[in-house]
Amino acid sequence: SAVISQKPSRDICQRGTSLTIQCQVDSQVTMMFWYRQQPGQSLTLIATANQGSEATYESGFVIDKFPISRPNLTFSTLTVSNMSPEDSSIYLCSVEGWSSGSSYNEQFFGPGTRLTVL
Amino acid sequence: QKEVEQDPGPLSVPEGAIVSLNCTYSNSAFQYFMWYRQYSRKGPELLMYTYSSGNKEDGRFTAQVDKSSKYISLFIRDSQPSDSATYLCAMSRRSGNTPLVFGKGTRLSVIA
Numbered sequence: 690s691a692v693i694s695q696k697p698s699r700d701i702c703q704r705g706t707s708l709t710i711q712c713q714v715d716s717q718v719t720m721m722f723w724y725r726q727q728p729g730q731s732l733t734l735i736a737t738a739n740q741g742s743e744a745t746y747e748s749g750f751v752i753d754k755f756p757i758s759r760p761n762l763t764f765s766t767l768t769v770s771n772m773s774p775e776d777s778s779i780y781l782c783s784v785e786g787w788s789s790g791s792s793y794n795e796q797f798f799g800p801g802t803r804l805t806v807l
Numbered sequence: 808q809k810e811v812e813q814d815p816g817p818l819s820v821p822e823g824a825i826v827s828l829n830c831t832y833s834n835s836a837f838q839y840f841m842w843y844r845q846y847s848r849k850g851p852e853l854l855m856y857t858y859s860s861g862n863k864e865d866g867r868f869t870a871q872v873d874k875s876s877k878y879i880s881l882f883i884r885d886s887q888p889s890d891s892a893t894y895l896c897a898m899s900r901r902s903g904n905t906p907l908v909f910g911k912g913t914r915l916s917v918i919a
Contacts, residue, residue: 722906729911731809731895731910731912794903797852803848
């Protein structure tokens with residue numbers, strides 16, 4: 690299993706500013722995923738971050754708006770740039786790992802960062 | 808049409824009731840089917856997963872997958888107030904190095 694922490698846990702930001710969210714994992718992982726969970730909506734994948742390469746963004750998400758860093762195998766950051774109220778959401782990072790006694794490569798999630806943009 | 812459809816509820820049941828949660832999907836390439844539970848202000852945690860079609864039981868929880876109908880279900884027997892949470896179905900084509908496609912989640916309240 691993997692234990693994931695995120696900072697900050699929540700923040701209230703002004704329109705036009707940027708916020709960087711940190712994700713720390715207690716073990717080395719190859720891939721990290723960043724999801725967005727908007728009110729009443731499903732978790733939506735923003736991008737996949739591999740250490741040592743550029744992040745891969747899903748349709749509808751661009752690097753200028755959501756730049757990602759992956760400096761090592763246990764850490765990643767997601768920046769929400771030039772924020773607007775539509776960016777108000779919960780942002781979650783996720784990693785894969787093998788559960789004890791399982792043949793399935795499970796995805797573990799951090800507690801999330803609750804962002805409100807005024 | 809979204810890849811995964813899930814009724815968001817909310818669903819409210821009395822303690823001890825049997826709960827049925829469902830998702831439909833459109834992509835026949837999905838092979839792994841998961842149910843995540845998410846408590847308020849927490850990240851989702853894996854409850855059960857099923858590979859391909861069939862049933863899987865774990866205590867009070869039973870997951871069913873019908874690939875011919877593109878329909879999955881989660882049953883909770885003898886529901887408890889501690890089961891109150893949002894339940895999200897998720898699917899993927901393979902195990903490992905692949906993101907998940909989620910339903911919207913169903914908010915469940917079990918009333919004592």
